[in-house]
Amino acid sequence: MTTELVNIALKKAERSRIEEVDFNNLPFGKHFSDHMFVADFVDGQWQNLQVVPFDSFTLSPALSSLHYGQSIFEGMKAYKNEAGEVLMFRPLENWKRMNVSAERMCMATIPEEVFMGGLEALLRVDADWVPNTPDSSLYIRPYMFATDVFLGVAPSKTYRFCIFTCPVGAYYTKPPKLKVETEYIRSAPGGVGYAKCAGNYAGSMYPTMLAQKAGYDQIMWTDGVEHKYIEESGTMNIMFVIDGKLVTPATSDSILKGVTRDSIIQAVRSWGIDVEERKVSIQEVIEGIENGNLTEAFGAGTAVVVSPYSLIGFEGKDYMLSEIPKEDSLANRIFNYLTDVRTGRVEDTFGWMYKI
CATH class of the missing domain: 3.30.470.10 (Aminotransferase class 4, branched-chain amino acid transferase, N-terminal domain)
Structure with missing residues (x-):
C-alpha cells in the first residue's frame, strides 16, 4: 500500500x-x-x-x-x-x-x-x-x-x-536482572493481556518499581492463576535455551503475540534448531539453571530486539545465568541476524522488509 x-x-x-x-x-x-x-x-x-x-x-x-x-x-x-x-x-x-x-x-x-x-x-x-x-x-x-x-x-x-x-x-546498556513476580499480575485469562492497550503498562509499573527497589531491573511475570508458569518479561516476550532447544511460552489471551518473537522463531527453525512453544514453569527454569541444562534466557521485543539476562531472582535467591562467550550465544546470533536483515546486509529470505 x-x-x-x-x-x-x-x-x-x-x-x-x-x-x-x-x-x-x-x-x-x-x-x-x-x-x-x-x-x-x-x-x-x-x-x-x-x-x-x-x-x-x-x-x-x-x-x-x-x-x-x-x-x-x-x-x-x-x-x-x-x-x-x-x-x-x-x-x-x-x-x-x-x-x-x-x-x-x-x-x-x-x-x-x-x-x-x-x-x-x-x-x-x-x-x-x-x-x-x-x-x-x-x-x-x-x-x-x-x-x-x-x-x-x-x-x-x-x-x-x-x-x-x-x-x-x-534500550539496555547491560544485561538486566530479573525478579520472578508471584504476587502481582500483568494479565489473566479472559482479560486484555494479548492487546497492546495502555492500561496493561500502567498496571505493571508499581510491581516493577518494587523490583527495582530490591535491586532488579525488570520483572518476570507468571500466570495470574497459579503463579506457576512464566508468561512475559517486563514489556517483552521471554525465551530460553534448554538442552540446546529454543523454548518460549506459548501465546494465549494473556500473552502478547510479539512480532519479534515470531520472527525469531521463524529464523531459528530455518537454522535447524528445535523450537518449543509451550508452558514453561518457573520450577523448570530454576532447575535448568542449577543443573546447567538452561544456558540462556533473553527477552525479545521491538525496543530491545534481543536482551540477554544476567540473573533471575526467585523467592529471595538469585540464580546466575551461565556466562557463555557472547559470540557463541544463540541470543547474539539472533540479534546479529535480525540487525543484518533490517539493514540490508543479508538477503531477506522471509520477505520481512518494507522499503519506503
Missing part, C-alpha cells in the same frame, strides 16, 4: 530540529522527529488525514479516553541500508495486531491504506531522521485514543490515530 491510495495533506515544519540531536548519543524516547501523522475517526469513517509538525494536542478535560482507558498503541522500527534507503520491519504485522487490540477495546479499526499510507508519508518527509549509526534505529509509535467528550461508560464514537517517531539507540 502507498500514499497514492489515500489523500494525505502535508504541512511541513518551518524549521527542522534535527541539528539539535547527537546521533552518536541517542537515549531511548527522548528526541522526537519533526512531523507526525494524524487522522480522525468521525461519523463512521477515517478523515482529516495529514502529516503535520510534531506538536501538542488540545484536549478536553472530559475526554473519554482519559477516564476509561480506550487507548492502544504499537511499537515499530525503521532502518537505513547501505544505499541510504529507508526500510521498515514487518509493518503489516503491527497493523494487524493494532486492529486486534482495537477490537478487544471496542475501538474503530484502521484500514490498511490509512495505516500504511500514514507510515509512508511520515517516513518520506522525515527520512533524514532515520539514523545509520551502530545499534540505532528510528522508533515508530502508532497509537489511537478515544476522543468523545462524554462521561458515560460506553465505547467512544470518535477516535484519533497518530504516528510519531524518534531516533533511538540501544
